Amino acid sequence: MTSNDPQILERGLLGMSDEAWERLRQQDEVIAPLAAMATVTHGAADSAAEELGLSRRQVYTLIGRRRKGAGLLTDLAPGRSAGGRGGRRLPEPVEAVIREVIRKAYLTKQKPSLAVVHRQIVRECKTQGLTAPARNTVALRIEALHPVEVRRRREGSDAARSLQSAGGKVPETVAPLDQVQIDHTVIDLIVVDDRDRQPIGRPYLTVAIDNYSRCILGMVVTLEAPSAVSVGLCIAHMTCDKRPWLECLGVDAAWPMSGKPKALFLDNASEFKSEALRRGCEQHGIKLSYRPLGRPHYGGIVERIIGTVMQRVHELPGTTFSNPGQRGGYDADKRSALTLTELERWLALAVAGYHGSIHGSLNQTPAGRWDEGVREFGAQPVVAHPAAFLVDFLPVIRRRITRTGFVIDHVHYFANVLKPWIARRDREEKFIIRRDPRDISRVWVLEPEGTAYVEVPYRTVSHPAVTLWEHRQALARLRQQGHDQVNEEALFRMIDQMREITATAQRTTRRTRRDLQRRRHLQASGAVKNPTAPPDEMLPPTNDEAAARPFDEVEQW
Structure with a gap:
């Protein structure tokens, strides 16, 4: 075996130092959303370059690696190309067969062996007229899977819990609503009043996301600055049936994800440490957890979805963009056109679209992941009386x-x-x-x-x-x-x-x-x-x- 053999490269990357691995993980958090876009503007690339301490050219190089790779963290590592010497040479249709068979056959309670999985992949490739991969190639794809996910799928939730929170890493979740992250942001958009349609400023967004499925569970848009009430409203929206709210907005879309979370994972802002939130969570058996100080990546999931939402908002009239450099000579006040209610309606439709799109970290849609979890672990009951529930968080x-x-x-x-x-x-x-x-x-x-x-x-x-x-x-x-x-x-x-x-x-x-x-x-x-x-x-x-x-x-x- 030469030093450029794919197996040696793969194992060498997985065995890299903690510092190098963490650097790749931070790059992936920024690059993955950009790689999912059809076109990455210079402004978006410059923003990513500033965040990662790289040049614009290096950012575009990482985006290319991410797009050509198989959705693995190690795709971003130097020397990893999709088709060059020492890189992956399998056509995408073959990679798709491998992913599908691993998901449907290997990651099951039946726990088939590598040999059985490889035979199924060979049969499926022959059926589709494709060249079957070697057994060691399939083994490498399996080794690259997350160990907690493999353990949970093959041996059950109890067996997977022993792998959680190890080594100071972000705790993993094994079922829907195991852990929900909540965060706020000011929306990069000027909205107008609904009487004279004159600009009134930027509203705020509070969003809750399920760590397991990456589904957005709750959302609140308000002109009020983030507060304990914003958090309570978001939790109430998360736990109740959203159909009446969608009907009131005039939105014909499905948003079935709801239920009471087992734990909330929050940053250390004052509104997340209020007596109202603490008492409300204690009342309803919701555990409160906070990010360790100095470890911002612990909140990366919710911050990443907020970043994705803001990228979409930048397409709307009246956007302020992320910074003055991106805005240039664009007059956000003059171009503003949406009222607060119209923005809510747009966001609700955007969430429905997001739930139905392939998520890079899951290799499936958030809605599909949610449905799988509900079938395996059962659905959590929704709150029958949102008003009474909200009172506990006021x-x-x-x-x-x-x-x-x-x-x-x-x-x-x-x-x-x-x-x-x-x-x-x-x-x-x-x-x-x-x-x-x-x-x-x-x-x-x-x-x-x-x-x-x-x-x-x-x-x-x-x-x-x-x-x-x-x-x-x-x-x-x-x-x-x-x-x-x-x-x-x-x-x-x-x-x-x-x-x-x-x-x-x-x-x-x-x-x-x-x-x-x-x-x-x-x-x-x-x-x-x-x-x-x-x-x-x-x-x-x-x-x-x-x-x-x-x-x-x-x-x-």
């Missing part, structure tokens, strides 16, 4: 009960269900209260026994539903005007004045348009009652009606 407030109920940020809340608690109240006891910042007209109070939440509305039911950011703006304005003592009536008068100014302004500023659109988008999602509706329609239920309503009667967000 921000936590602690307040003592008074003779008139609860006072939160100068606003009073009361319902008849509180009367027995008031009668026997302990002046030192603080209740756990959940509040949705998108609609503070009601809060949810945990019963003293800690078994269930009850809904408690404004004490003055004629006040309009408002968002927390409107409340804070009004409070700031009152203090600017010298009001040391703020009362509830003055606070809501200021909110009414601010809304009137926004609604009647002939020429609104970008910030004003954005604030108005924030309220409209929340109203459309059901989080906020219609602020322009007739007075009777604006009234929340009476205190008698609101007392301890069951969650299946509470409107959906």
Whole structure:
């Protein structure tokens, strides 16, 4: 055997140092999405070059290796060409037969031997009129498979668990919903308001992805900066049936991936360490795990899908691209055309398309991988009442009960269900209260026994539903005007004045348009009652009606 023999090369690459292997892995994370594109622009290549510390020419060389290879990490290693001396010489149809037989025959509980698998490959090649590969070539393809995946497919999940988390590597997953990664990003796109279609700025995206199947399980698009509420909304979207949401958007597409995750894998941002998230996960038996500090590749799966989404967004009118160099003279404000709802609709369709496309790391579609996992491990039940589920992830407030109920940020809340608690109240006891910042007209109070939440509305039911950011703006304005003592009536008068100014302004500023659109988008999602509706329609239920309503009667967000 010469030094250029494929078998020697393959084994030599698999036995490379940890540093060299990690360098290849980092390159593959950046190069794989580019290699999947029909055309790689100079801007995209330059961005990858900057991230990897390479030249543009070197990036294009790596893309060529990735495209000509067999989808292995070692395809990017120097000296690995697809057809030269010492490289792979098998035609792609033969490689496809090898991959298919390995997947359908070798990776099964039947655990056939290499000889049996090779005979099947030879038979299939003869049927298709192809030249059959040698047995050692098939052995090399099998050796290149991930050991955890091989163990799980051939011996079961319990046998595979012993290989997980070894050597300080990212923990592997063996079934759908074993581990879900969540992350945020600001979208590289200027959106417009839906009244005058004037630019209002860039929205935010929160996305959840299943590590096992690479399916996107949940998505939230908002004008609010990332927060604990964004995380809670994304988890709620992940766990519930998405068909009503898709119908509301007018999207005719399938998105069946849903269920309660066993574990969330998050970075160390403050919104991922909030009491709301911790308590919600504890309530529903969801384990929280965080990336080790100084090891950013632990979050590579969700960051890679976000990068792929942003590449697609750059095709839309109004894109800001990834950096000023890519944008050049393109006027994103002038070209902006999509409203927030239209962007949501586009993203939903993009997700459906992504689920049906071949994933480079899986050699199959994410949807197919999900279906395989569901058939093998069973489907997780979806959350029947998303509203009740979301309450467990809303921000936590602690307040003592008074003779008139609860006072939160100068606003009073009361319902008849509180009367027995008031009668026997302990002046030192603080209740756990959940509040949705998108609609503070009601809060949810945990019963003293800690078994269930009850809904408690404004004490003055004629006040309009408002968002927390409107409340804070009004409070700031009152203090600017010298009001040391703020009362509830003055606070809501200021909110009414601010809304009137926004609604009647002939020429609104970008910030004003954005604030108005924030309220409209929340109203459309059901989080906020219609602020322009007739007075009777604006009234929340009476205190008698609101007392301890069951969650299946509470409107959906």
